[in-house]
Amino acid sequence: MRATERKLLVSLHDVTPRHAQAVRRILAWLADRGLPPVQLLVVPDFHGEWPLSAYPDFCQELRAWGEFGHELVLHGYYHRESERVEPKPAGWGERFQRRFMTAGEGEFLSLPPDEADALLEKGLSMWNQAELGTWPQGFIPPAWLHRPDLDGVLWNRGFRWTENHAGLRFRDGKRLVAPVITWASRDPVRRIGSRIYCPAAVRLNAKADLLRLAIHPHDFDHPQLIRSIDRTLELARHHRKPIGSTDFDQAT
Numbered sequence: 001m002r003a004t005e006r007k008l009l010v011s012l013h014d015v016t017p018r019h020a021q022a023v024r025r026i027l028a029w030l031a032d033r034g035l036p037p038v039q040l041l042v043v044p045d046f047h048g049e050w051p052l053s054a055y056p057d058f059c060q061e062l063r064a065w066g067e068f069g070h071e072l073v074l075h076g077y078y079h080r081e082s083e084r085v086e087p088k089p090a091g092w093g094e095r096f097q098r099r100f101m102t103a104g105e106g107e108f109l110s111l112p113p114d115e116a117d118a119l120l121e122k123g124l125s126m127w128n129q130a131e132l133g134t135w136p137q138g139f140i141p142p143a144w145l146h147r148p149d150l151d152g153v154l155w156n157r158g159f160r161w162t163e164n165h166a167g168l169r170f171r172d173g174k175r176l177v178a179p180v181i182t183w184a185s186r187d188p189v190r191r192i193g194s195r196i197y198c199p200a201a202v203r204l205n206a207k208a209d210l211l212r213l214a215i216h217p218h219d220f221d222h223p224q225l226i227r228s229i230d231r232t233l234e235l236a237r238h239h240r241k242p243i244g245s246t247d248f249d250q251a252t
Contacts, residue, residue, distance in 0.1 A: 008240040011039035016046035017055040022217035037069030039245040043079045044126035052130040059130040071245035076107045076142040077119045108141040178210040195228040202235040
């Protein structure tokens with residue numbers, strides 16, 4: 001891929017009735033900036049309290065967004081690590097991930113294949129109950145955290161692609177290095193760090209064929225982060241073409 005063909009892919013995480021107002025706001029904000037359709041990472045039953053099937057009006061909006069061109073992606077099931085999972089990770093890497101990279105929301109971080117498959121089945125069942133149409137082609141685990149054996153489970157379920165912090169992986173064996181830029185809004189220190197790092201990350205990853213930019217609803221609770229997202233988008237678009245979320249073939 002030549003430098004002139006470098007791409008930008010924007011995603012909106014944690015799309016759930018819990019964040020319905022923020023999702024509408026962010027999609028309108030992105031449209032005002034001329035962005036093409038984006039990935040919408042749909043959580044079937046956010047924290048066990050917001051099942052899609054109980055919110056038909058929101059499901060109707062999801063269907064409309066999908067028809068418009070936004071790609072609906074399955075994003076975990078509860079988006080929360082099970083309370084029964086023993087907090088005894090195998091090594092320092094998993095301890096770091098659980099403690100610093102997510103606030104107890106690494107739902108697939110410790111799940112063995114059979115349990116991961118059971119959650120995927122529940123997610124697809126909820127997808128049907130919510131009448132969201134064709135099953136999703138992509139699955140992204142919350143916080144991008146999962147065991148190495150998740151891929152086989154996904155391919156057996158018919159998913160075409162998944163991703164982590166480093167990039168995309170496809171059922172046919174293809175891999176695409178694609179750094180992701182995302183903001184942390186949990187506390188002032190993380191918010192300040194995000195405002196410094198995220199615009200700089202555009203330059204640090206200038207040679208990447210595909211750059212991903214991930215937005216979360218709570219980012220828009222903080223005006224400083226909104227301005228940082230706006231600046232980062234502007235920097236990235238200066239040398240990159242935003243692609244629609246179903247255009248992965250153009251990026252591989």
